Amino acid sequence: MSLSYLPDSAHPRVAVDPAVPAEDRRALRENQDVLTPATSPVPGRLHVLLGGSVVRLIRKYHGRYIVAADLDPDAKILLCRAQEAIDTVLESEVNKAGLLDGIDNALTLPAEEWEIAQTLMTHSRMREEQRRLRASDLTPMEKSRFAPQREALRRSVAAVTERVEALEKYAASTAAADAVYRREQLRNLPPPDNSAEILELEQRNEAYEELLARTVAHELAAERIEELAEDASEIESALRHAADAARRVGDTSTP
Structure with missing residues (x-):
């Protein structure tokens, strides 16, 4: 079900191609509020000369990051859900202790986020195309020729939604494991030495x-x-x- 009728309250962070060097990924995140959307033209050379390091960074990596402005409300909500799930896993104690079945989450989860963000940007563009198609002067018969497009979009949205839900299940399992891990850590702590007190x-x-x-x-x-x-x-x-x-x-x- 589309959520585009709801207030646009979802604000995902910038998604960055994990192949971008770590230092530049960090700089892009720190300046995400001023990044030129991937769906907008890349800044020209004059802007680079006048704008300094941030504009040079935008020009260098334009198209290798996705900001909220690149997404419609439905896509923003899904990306927020994916990012929240990923953060839950990466920030967990069991992940930091290397207990999650040997999965290298530091590599795989940023790649998941980037792939999801790219597909969601495509969904946003195609939903706008379909909206314009529905509002066009084409006859119903002519519009029906594009039903396969709508079906392809629907199936892709369903697949990405399932992927996000899988991340959320992984995050929920991680949170449950984290609770047990913290409880065991507390249980194994030596009794405090209160003699001085x-x-x-x-x-x-x-x-x-x-x-x-x-x-x-x-x-x-x-x-x-x-x-x-x-x-x-x-x-x-x-x-x-x-x-x-x-x-x-x-x-x-x-x-």
């Missing part, structure tokens, strides 16, 4: 004993304050009763 805490016992003594003093003081409050309340009550009695005596003695 324990000694330091034991040396603080005296301070806590002093705190407890002050706490008892606070509790005793609180009890004493409560007793004083009760005494004050009793005195207040006695004075009130005495005043009332005096008023009553005064009232009875008045002629």
